Amino acid sequence: MERYSPAARSDRYGSRINRTQSPLRASIVPYASILIGSLVPFVLLADVMPLAPPLGFLVLIAWRIMRPGLLPLWVGVPLGAFDDLFSGQPFGSAVLLWSLTMIALEMIETRFPWRGFWQDWFSAGLAIVLYIFAAMAVSGAAPTIHQFIAAVPQVLLSVLLYPIISRMIAWLDRYRLSRSRRIG
Amino acid sequence: MAPNSSRRSGHSRRAQYSVFTGYLLAGIGALIGAGLLVISYWQPSAFADLRGAATDVAAPAGEGAAVVRGGSDSFWDRITAYYQAGQQNAALREEVEIARIRLAEAEAVEQENIRLKGLLGLSVTETEPVAVARLVGSSSTSSRRFAYLGAGRDDGVEIGMSVRSARGVVGRVLEVSRSSSRILLLTDSESVLPVRRATDETVAFAEGRGDGLLRIRLINLGINPLEVGDIFLTSGAGGYYRPGVAVAILSEKTNDGGIARLIADPSATDFVSVEPLWQPEAVESADTPIELELAE
Numbered sequence: 001m002e003r004y005s006p007a008a009r010s011d012r013y014g015s016r017i018n019r020t021q022s023p024l025r026a027s028i029v030p031y032a033s034i035l036i037g038s039l040v041p042f043v044l045l046a047d048v049m050p051l052a053p054p055l056g057f058l059v060l061i062a063w064r065i066m067r068p069g070l071l072p073l074w075v076g077v078p079l080g081a082f083d084d085l086f087s088g089q090p091f092g093s094a095v096l097l098w099s100l101t102m103i104a105l106e107m108i109e110t111r112f113p114w115r116g117f118w119q120d121w122f123s124a125g126l127a128i129v130l131y132i133f134a135a136m137a138v139s140g141a142a143p144t145i146h147q148f149i150a151a152v153p154q155v156l157l158s159v160l161l162y163p164i165i166s167r168m169i170a171w172l173d174r175y176r177l178s179r180s181r182r183i184g
Numbered sequence: 185m186a187p188n189s190s191r192r193s194g195h196s197r198r199a200q201y202s203v204f205t206g207y208l209l210a211g212i213g214a215l216i217g218a219g220l221l222v223i224s225y226w227q228p229s230a231f232a233d234l235r236g237a238a239t240d241v242a243a244p245a246g247e248g249a250a251v252v253r254g255g256s257d258s259f260w261d262r263i264t265a266y267y268q269a270g271q272q273n274a275a276l277r278e279e280v281e282i283a284r285i286r287l288a289e290a291e292a293v294e295q296e297n298i299r300l301k302g303l304l305g306l307s308v309t310e311t312e313p314v315a316v317a318r319l320v321g322s323s324s325t326s327s328r329r330f331a332y333l334g335a336g337r338d339d340g341v342e343i344g345m346s347v348r349s350a351r352g353v354v355g356r357v358l359e360v361s362r363s364s365s366r367i368l369l370l371t372d373s374e375s376v377l378p379v380r381r382a383t384d385e386t387v388a389f390a391e392g393r394g395d396g397l398l399r400i401r402l403i404n405l406g407i408n409p410l411e412v413g414d415i416f417l418t419s420g421a422g423g424y425y426r427p428g429v430a431v432a433i434l435s436e437k438t439n440d441g442g443i444a445r446l447i448a449d450p451s452a453t454d455f456v457s458v459e460p461l462w463q464p465e466a467v468e469s470a471d472t473p474i475e476l477e478l479a480e
Binding site: 039041042043044045046047048049050051052053054055072073074076077080085086087088089090091092093094095096097098099100102103106135136138139140141142143144146147149150151154 | 206207209210211212213214216217218219220221222223224225228230231234235238239242245246248249250253319320321322323324325326327328329330331332369371372373374393394395396397446449450451
């Protein structure tokens with residue numbers, strides 16, 4: 001009897017025979033990754049200047065750009081509120097800025113429907129730069145020139161980190177949609 | 185990449201409505217955020233309980249990270265120490281000689297202090313720390329400089345208490361919750377600390393600049409007497425900090441003072457101690473409006 005290669009029965013989400021995706025995993029993974037992204041900078045100790053990239057925000061826009069429509073447009077409110085609990089910013093700053101980011105990214109996508117890697121990186125980079133400086137403006141302290149200079153390494157690191165984060169999110173997306181449940 | 189066709193609303197009324205509702209909800213969300221922000225400015229302690237509860241939950245994770253941080257520090261120290269053992273040995277021997285001399289001098293000064301205090305009838309003793317804990321986290325993405333301490337109200341920590349490491353002042357307690365507290369670090373741009381030069385009575389304010397350096401602003405203007413390398417201690421003015429704790433070392437001279445570097449680097453310290461308010465009466469009276477004071 002002719003044997004099929006095992007690879008022919010599976011795609012990148014796993015075997016196609018008697019396996020199906022887990023709805024729980026498919027819905028939880030994006031939110032859990034954003035919440036963890038908000039928590040990671042909390043345990044890092046930066047005493048002289050802001051050094052850690054705003055990971056929660058980076059993961060949010062990476063999910064938003066890679067899977068448009070997966071996160072509802074208003075998702076900035078609950079996720080931003082969680083981020084505000086740990087970021088040290090006055091409560092409400094991420095609620096406001098994350099909501100505005102979601103609206104802006106939605107409008108960019110409607111305006112330029114055909115997108116590629118470079119455009120995604122450009123819009124994400126612009127969002128990151130604007131976000132960090134807007135967060136500085138609403139931080140409750142009068143912004144000084146020294147703060148701007150101190151934020152430059154953080155901004156550069158965050159913009160350069162975006163492609164890596166988006167690859168990680170792509171990996172998480174494959175994990176999210178992998179066929180893990182056995183049926184029959 | 186072309187957009188997902190299911191995201192185009194086209195002529196479907198239902199799809200158009202759902203897109204519109206999405207924008208509406210996001211817009212309302214942004215407005216809610218702006219409202220919360222205004223409340224946060226107006227009443228900075230409005231969300232302190234919420235934040236405190238969240239930090240209480242996250243603090244154990246930070247505790248773990250702090251242990252790893254301390255461990256890795258000593259690990260690298262051990263490796264570098266291995267390579268520099270010979271040199272270090274000679275340097276340390278020399279240092280011990282000098283330290284012995286200084287110790288003898290300090291003993292003499294201590295004796296003199298006891299005698300003078302006896303003359304004045306003062307009974308100031310070494311203050312006992314309220315709590316000793318690890319720094320479990322910080323606001324490492326924000327432009328503000330806050331740290332989180334793994335001790336809270338249950339350990340006796342109260343708002344306004346000063347936090348110091350073995351090397352010097354780290355900051356001041358800003359918010360307290362059950363088992364964690366938020367600390368305003370000296371490097372935050374809203375932090376102001378009264379200091380004096382170690383060698384004489386030149387008083388100044390040490391203000392955080394937000395980029396890791398402190399700005400030393402002299403109170404008495406005139407010829408700037410400061411010199412690079414001067415060490416600043418807390419002066420005890422204001423009542424929050426105990427006098428005589430190391431704060432900063434001058435690295436650059438300016439017209440009205442200078443730029444100083446911190447002596448106590450919070451990220452390099454393992455444990456910090458929380459000290460009680462130096463002069464609670466002074467802090468209380470500073471908080472009381474002058475009208476109220478006059479009315480009494």
